[in-house]
Amino acid sequence: MTSVSSVSEGSLPKITELQLTGNESEEAHRLTLACARRHPETDTSDFLRFARTLACRLPMRILSFLEEFRQAEDLHAAVIHGHHIATETLEPTPSTWQNGRTPGSRPYSWLLTLLASWLGDVIGWQSQQSGRLVTDVVPSPGMEQSLVSSCSDRELSWHTEDAWSESRADYVGLFCLRNPSHVGTTLSFLDTRDLPPKILTVLQEARFVFARDESHTDEEPPGETRRSPNVPVLTGNPRCPQLRADRDFMAERPGDAVARNALRMLITQLDSNLTDIALAPGDLLFVNNRIAVHGRRPFTPRYDGADRWLKRVNIVRDLWRTQVDSTEENNRILV
Ligand SMILES: O=C(O)CCC(=O)C(=O)O
Ligand SMILES: [Fe+2]
Numbered sequence: 054m055t056s057v058s059s060v061s062e063g064s065l066p067k068i069t070e071l072q073l074t075g076n077e078s079e080e081a082h083r084l085t086l087a088c089a090r091r092h093p094e095t096d097t098s099d100f101l102r103f104a105r106t107l108a109c110r111l112p113m114r115i116l117s118f119l120e121e122f123r124q125a126e127d128l129h130a131a132v133i134h135g136h137h138i139a140t141e142t143l144e145p146t147p148s149t150w151q152n153g154r155t156p157g158s159r160p161y162s163w164l165l166t167l168l169a170s171w172l173g174d175v176i177g178w179q180s181q182q183s184g185r186l187v188t189d190v191v192p193s194p195g196m197e198q199s200l201v202s203s204c205s206d207r208e209l210s211w212h213t214e215d216a217w218s219e220s221r222a223d224y225v226g227l228f229c230l231r232n233p234s235h236v237g238t239t240l241s242f243l244d245t246r247d248l249p250p251k252i253l254t255v256l257q258e259a260r261f262v263f264a265r266d267e268s269h270t271d272e273e274p275p276g277e278t279r280r281s282p283n284v285p286v287l288t289g290n291p292r293c294p295q296l297r298a299d300r301d302f303m304a305e306r307p308g309d310a311v312a313r314n315a316l317r318m319l320i321t322q323l324d325s326n327l328t329d330i331a332l333a334p335g336d337l338l339f340v341n342n343r344i345a346v347h348g349r350r351p352f353t354p355r356y357d358g359a360d361r362w363l364k365r366v367n368i369v370r371d372l373w374r375t376q377v378d379s380t381e382e383n384n385r386i387l388v
Contacts, residue, residue, distance in 0.1 A: 063326035066129035066242045066345060069122055073135035077112040078335075082137045084110050085163040095166045096177075096186045101385065104170035111167065119171045122339065123370075126293050129242050129345035136164060136335040138230065145358025146191055146231055150182050150203070153189025158230060158364065162187040165228040165364050168337060172224050173370040176385045178215070180269035184386045190227070190363040192354035200301050201268040202349070202365075210300035211241050211323060211348040214340075214367060217263040217281045217302065220375040220387050222367035225340045225347065229332035230362040236352040237329030238338060242345045243287075243296050247322050252315045256286040257294070260312035264302045286319060295343045298323060332363070339368075 073081070088107060092100040108116070115133065122131040144155040154162075166187060169175050177186040192205035202209060215221035227238065245253055265279040283306045287294040300320065305312035323346060332338055340347045354360055369375050378387040 063241075063322070063328075064244050064247075066240050066326065066328055067127055068130045068132060068240070068330070069118070069125075069128050070132045070134065071115065071118045073112075073115070073133065077114060078135050078137045080112050081115065081164060081167075082160070085160045085167065088163045088167065089160055095162045098383070100166075101170075101175070101186075104166055104175075108167045108171050111171075115168070116171055119168065119339075122341075123172050127344070129341050130240055130330070130347075131339045132330065132332075133168070133337045134333070134335070136161075136228075136337060138335045140334070143230060146360040146362040147189070148191065148356055148360075149193050150189040150191060153191065153362075153364075154185075158189075158362075161228050161230060161364055165226055165337065165366055169224070169226045169339075169366045169368045172226075172339065173368040174372050174385065175366045176220075176222065176369050176372075176375060176387060177367065178269060179380060179386050179388050184383075186366060186385060188365045190361075190365050192352075192356075192360050194354075194356060197354065199267065201266060205352055205354040208351045209349040211239055211327060211346040212266070212299040212302070213297050213346050214342050215266075216297050216299040217265045217279065218378070218387075219281075220369075220378040221297075222342050223370045224368040225342050226366040226368060227332065227338045227340070228364040229334055229336045229338075230364065231334055231359065232332050232361045232363075233355075233359055234352055234361075235331040235333075236361055237331045237350040239348040239350060240328050240330055240340065240345055241323045241326045241347075243294075243319065243322055244326070245291070245294065248318060252318050253287065253291070253294075255311055255315035256319060257288070257291070258312075259283045259285050260306050260309050261286050261316065262304055262306060263297070263299060266299070266302050286316070293344070296346065298346050300346075300348075
């Protein structure tokens, strides 16, 4: 069973949770298997055109739970517990994402895509896991200390997914297949009452830069990293601002000491509100990427086939917004 815990003195994020009954879990699983029989892959436009329509056949309690989450302005995450996992047919955890598309894990990619499509449209990045829409999060040899999701010994610092890009996701979906040592996915948020108005004003100004993280692996000219222009960290209605933050990949614009101080105060707040959600097999977490940041606690990888394994999707609410970055061939794959 998932546990949610705050490890610090800070405030807790708002998380909504749904526990499936055995019947609901079975119904969802049956629909998933029917999709898998009819469509060769989750990423095909044939399937994605119908994903939302097919999702209508999911149990009503799941659909209305997701719809409430979608409409809320203040919910940082939603967790659905109790999806059926056929452990007897699930292969050993692969040691690289390249080997993540196994027959036994495939049904959960379908399930994740169906549920995600009730929140929006799934998108992928050409430069990330070869443009796959459903990606795999597994610890990989040689990546233990890296700054990306295949790390293990090192904490994956909190971040807005793809904070560097205007086309970043509105939600990130994480479906847990294995998590033997109950490693926490972390979640944090900003309560604007915790920062002085002057600092909030600075954070609303275009005085910050975000670099693209190293999970994007396409060729870049030597010495050059793709980065955002100068942008604000907080946007939208000051009453409930949207947050864009990445502990490892953000900075103030060069020479701006006032912005540096505001960023330092923001980081302190986000650190102190950091909360752990230890996903159990069959749990699905949707993070609201507009108002929450997420990451992961460190753990010791085993590389014995029993390691932690998640399926992941990025979801946008409006494909028109991301169209500016999409490839010519596929409006769901961004460059
Ligand atoms: O492994 C986790 O729990 C989170 C990983 C993560 O941040 C991601 O895959 O985007
Ligand atoms: Fe992430």
